[in-house]
Amino acid sequence: MITDSELILNADGSIYHLNLLPEDLAPTIVLVGDPDRVGEVSRYFDRIDVKKGKREFITHTGVLRNKRISVISSGIGTDNIDIVFNEIDALVNIDFETRTLKEQLISLDIIRIGTSGSIQGDIRMGTILASEYAIGLDALMQYYVKNYSEEEKVIQHAVMNHFGTLGCTPYVGSASKRLINRIARDLPKGITMTTPGFYGQGRSMRTRNAYPDLIRKANAFQLQGRSITNLEMETAGVYALANMFGHHALSINAILASRLHDAFLDNPKEVIDKAIRFVLERI
Incomplete structure (x- = not known):
């Protein structure tokens, strides 16, 4: 079981820094550094279903040509990449209710621009x-x-x-x-x-x-x-x-x-x- 100090959740059950619930994240992710660039990507979507953010981490999740995509800003540097990758992996591969790894792990597609x-x-x-x-x-x-x-x-x-x-x-x-x-x-x-x-x-x-x-x-x-x-x-x-x-x-x-x-x-x-x-x- 993953402890409270390792898997930190907000009051609404979202992951600590990204402020996302598991259902907010798409299996295909576009990663950008600049928070303002998130909107420059999502403006090409056919629709946007989720807009959430905390600190420099902004997320838009929507649909483009029937494909669900999330755009996430990481801010600058690998210290922020450390936060983003650990938390997006937790969103898809950890059961937040039981705080245990899921039996079937998911592999995401992540494209950095x-x-x-x-x-x-x-x-x-x-x-x-x-x-x-x-x-x-x-x-x-x-x-x-x-x-x-x-x-x-x-x-x-x-x-x-x-x-x-x-x-x-x-x-x-x-x-x-x-x-x-x-x-x-x-x-x-x-x-x-x-x-x-x-x-x-x-x-x-x-x-x-x-x-x-x-x-x-x-x-x-x-x-x-x-x-x-x-x-x-x-x-x-x-x-x-x-x-x-x-x-x-x-x-x-x-x-x-x-x-x-x-x-x-x-x-x-x-x-x-x-x-x-x-x-x-x-x-």
Whole structure:
């Protein structure tokens, strides 16, 4: 039995942070960072049945072409991904009445639509890119026991050798092959690097960065024809936790910046909307 301090419910029986009841969640989830982006996705639904929120976690659940979909905002960073993934898994795989695991576990489809910066010269701003793998430089997976595939182990070992001392042990997550084939089959793909901060990923205004050559080192990484293509702050946590729980996950990145050329896109909203429409057409 799961204790009250582990499975925390609100007075109405909803899960603590997401403020959702089990029936509020669809089996297909679009995950966005910005709470304002939830409405930018759900405006394309044929109808919206649920609108709930608490803190930065906003959820709209509705129907698009007879398919039930939830859009959830996670906020920024893998610390929030930790909350979202544990709570959406609880919503479908734990009986809230008995506080026990259900006999038949459910696997969700989770598609992240996020923004990112390119670190390769051949990936132009405005590109929609799918993360085939993600490398986590944050500390999230230091606190979980997860089985890693042989491919993930090879990438992790190569990253550790390439970067040297990073102050943490990088972890690796992989996208769902089923979702790649269904949604991202014809998109450019790459390895995404997830960092624990926005300004800490090589940006410097009034600070001195402990890893000033992070972008250069990431740009130079090569493994079996694959390279690190972009930087952001959530995908590695999404993939690692999805794999740990047995869910299917895919991260779609709207490339808004070029870190090599120190440039940012003039029309970010148009590119984000393009990514949203692309995912919803194939979901």
